[in-house]
Amino acid sequence: MKVNELRPGMRKVDVIVRVVRKEKPRRVFVKRDGKYHEVAELLVGDDTGTISMSLWDETIHQIQEDDVIQITNGYISEFGGKMQLNIGRYGRWIRLDANEYDIEVYLEEVEPPVSTKPSEFMKVSECLSRRAGINLLVRIIDRKMPREVTTKFDQKRHIINTFVIGDETGCINFDLWDTGDDIDVGDVIEIHGAYTREFNNILSLNLSRKGSYQKSSEEIPDVNTERNLSKPST
16 A cells, blocks of 8 residues: 555555654643653655654654654544554554665655644634634643542542633633643643533533643743633623
8 A cells, every 4th residue: 555545544554654754752641541641753655655653652762764664454544634644552563674665755745844833723712613623822821720520421530620721812711631730820832632612601622532732832922811712601
């Protein structure tokens, strides 16, 4: 199979690619297992095109730039409008002899880099028209008192930390379950894979099962506190 044949949703993907670029690892919190993980973004490809790929935890240090790798039983997802090649839990990979598999990569899509840029983030005000797949770059302007809840789903107690986050277009409540102790007022954070929900007429932002957040070195000097999307509707 060739890269230009890959489509979102494909399973049992077998492909041979060369690693064109490997970004520095970043530490992210994954809601699905409640743990922090390291993730590194790659750009891989063959003579038909390129595709993004993520490496997690120990695999990050096993694959390097210019390696030729064979992926078996991988799958294709879509994130931020871009296809992504994944090894997954049931897939596997092996490193091939680069001299034997001299792959010349078609590099038309190499620029811009695969890492997320501020221009690719939504604005807070756009959360009113989009319910899922939300990526934001925001500053924390307030932190509310944690509250404890018991869910019917697992009959367990959980701590919800609510932050008020915003940019120049508005602000919104951001709820984190059983985490959030590593961020505070004044921090600028990236949020990936979030969704909005309305409860008691209050709109809030939440992480999906595969969502994550992390601190950012970007600056957001001004936050529009007058437009509060979490203000109870009447």
